[in-house]
Amino acid sequence: MSKSYPYFLARDRAWQPAQYTPRYKTSITRSPKQALVSIQRATPSERSGPVFSGLEIGPHDNDLLMNFRTDGVRPSLPIGERIVMHGRVIDQFGKPVPNTLVEMWQANAGGRYRHKKDGYLAPLDPNFGGVGRCITDTEGRYTFRTVRPGPYPWPNDINTWRPAHIHVSVMGPSISTRLITQMYFEGDPLIPLCPIVQVLKDPDAVETMIARLDMARSKSMDYLAYRFDIVVRGALQTYFEE
């Protein structure tokens, strides 16, 4: 007997970015020319997905201030603005998405990534790696502690800079809800200039990626907080089966 899996609200491809967005140059040769083939009625293959409650999450996996400290007599902390990034994963009907995997990665406070391919002259921070993961709780909540990443230049136009951002990956209840995005910071003047942000046609779609300063969750004399809620496709109740 096959298990029963939910159906999901269709992904709005006009809201989501197109593949071919020539201002973001790399998309020119990496976007399909043919139309996507629509699976009108999703099969169990699309409606199912992995659950990561069996994945062993380490005690500092969501704490980037602690998970890459240099060994030594007196381990130190990364340099930069101490922040907490937190929010909820919910679906389009506002229902929490519990026990789902949220992963993130980012540059350090100077905009430098700890990756062998990143040759930007801003230095690495010996106490900062830039990777985190956690599982949402029963209410869909997640939290990371980190430093605010710096903006950095990249070779698109002659003088193009990425706004400060944190890459965010979420699975949700099925591979239909799988999503990778980038979180930006409220008020960053680089946001409207960025060719990667501007792959989105609708300014409201850009707003879904902007974290808000959250003074209520900031900690006095310690860190500022940013709130970033993630909305994944809504799971439909199945009222009728043929």
Add this chain to the structure above:
Amino acid sequence: MYSQYKLQDDTGVLRETASQTAGPYVHIGLALEVAGFASRDDEIWENLAKEGAEGQHIELIGAVYDGNGDLVRDALIEIWQADSQGEYIAEFDNKKPFSGFGRSACATDGHYHFYTIKPGRVDFDHQKMAPHINVAVFARGINIHLQTRAYFDDEQEANSECPILSRIISPERQNTLIAVKEDTEEKPRYRFDIYLQGNNETVFFDF
């Protein structure tokens, strides 16, 4: 949510968070070893099937090409598949012989590699789909991940009956989804190259 923006429709249904490219440094977050990090205690990676996993053990290998025919070396691939009985096992657990989900990157030799088992046929609509592996492609330059399926060239009969594969009218387009068995002395290896654009462009799905 933020009430000053139109992030929901008239009935209160929220808009999905917008997608962005995974970028060139996706490995830091999702493929730590490739970026040069030490592994954490438990990682999601290429070995879906360990010794003792039921079914035929196979390797799935492939490269990703852009519209110029150049290798996409910064692609990250995710797969999701049924077990040898055609059942999806949701629970991911590296301590178990088989998990249905894995990740690989094209960074080192330009190819992704998965060590897994050949999936069984999955029920759909009182029919059976041909054995297939769900594949998602993430990379710099890809604004929202591309979703495809790898079928197997030694499953011709099942492929000809598959309700999803048969939805693709052009036989040439269908062929872009068929992984080709390669001669090896070790366990069977199937090659599934992905062409993002142009000649032989792989079929990508919306679902």
